Structures are given as C-alpha cells and as structure tokens.
Amino acid sequence: MEPARSSPKEVVLRDGTKVSLREIRPEDGPGLRESFSKLSATSRHRRFFSGVSELTDDMVHYLTHVDGKNHVAIIATMESLDLKDERGVGVARFIRLKDHPTTAETAVTVIDDLQNRGLGSVLLRELSERAIACGIEKFRAEVLATNTPMKHLLEEVGAELVEEVDGSLVYDVRISTDHDSALDRLFRAAASQLTVFIRNLRPPEK
Secondary structure, eight states: OOOOOOOOEEEEOTTSOEEEEEEOOGGGHHHHHHHHHTSOHHHHHHHHSSOOOSOOHHHHHHHHOOOSSSEEEEEEEEEOTTSSSEEEEEEEEEEEETTEEEEEEEEEEEOGGGTTSSHHHHHHHHHHHHHHHTTOOEEEEEEETTOHHHHHHHHHTTOEEEEEETTEEEEEEEOOOOTTSHHHHHHHHHGGGOOOOOTTOSOOOO
C-alpha cells in the first residue's frame, strides 16, 4: 500500500531560491534518473562509494516505490523556467534497519548546481521530523575510512562508531530536529564533504 499523499511544503533557501518538498512518487522515476545523470562523478562517488554511471530500472523502481514508514523519501523540486513542470533538485531518504527498528540508514543528495545553498540541511531536517514520527531514533551513515576530516567531525558531535567494513566506517547519529543538533551541525559543517550511503540502495536480489 502506498502512503497517502500530502500537500507539498514550500520553503525558501538562504539565497532566496524557492523549492517544494514532498514525498517521492512512482512517477518521479524519469526525473530521478535525469537528475542522477547530472551529478558530477565526484558527487556520484560520494553518494555511492563507486563509479555508478546510471540508475537501472530496478533501482529506479526501488527508490520511488516507498511505503512511507520503513522506507521514506522526500524530494525537493523547483519549477522549470517555463513554469510548465517541475524538476527534482534533491532527495533525502531513510530505510529502517530490520534488525534495529529504531535505527535507519539515511542518505541526502543535492544536484551539483544547488549545493551550498542550505537545501541539504532543509531536507535533512524534514527527513528527521518524519523519522521521529515513525519511531526512528538514530540515523546510520557511512563514510570513507580515508576521509579523516569527516571522522574527526563525527567524533566531535558524539557519533557512535558501530562498524568498519570494506574501507568505510559506519556511524550512528542521534536524531533531533533542533537547528543546533549534532546531526544538523554535522551536515552544515561537512557540507559537500559529507558522504552518507544506504547499503540497501539497490533492490534486494531476487
């Protein structure tokens, strides 16, 4: 069963850019694929820890068909220049861990030409509110083991190291919607260096 649709939430970024936030929909698949193709190689590597060049049909289906409780995705959109349609400019999602139901893997992605305007923090805060409402207490994030600045920053904000795997470190960060929470400070301070990754991003093998 798909989640009930709510009205888009209008927000204004710090540079005056207007965006709308809403739940992702199955019909967002083509736009998601197009937005992904516009990410730089660096952004794709930070997001996927690999050189993924395009989203497969199975991945697009998995990322756009969410249940609104265990898998939640918030998409940010802007009106096109001709005002006839909208384009996706960012997405934030969490996937609840089956063996740790109060913890969810999370990821935030913003297209390159809208980075450093505050959209990532806006998406993260919106996602945090949804997560808390769904009983999620911690977000799990993964960073490359070679990213020393991020490791130090995670330690400074009290993130808990829970696992080391395949050249990366896995941390849990307690969720809060406060503007000065550890999660929000982490995202603002790290900016484009923040690498969060959902290991369950690809659909389960059949």
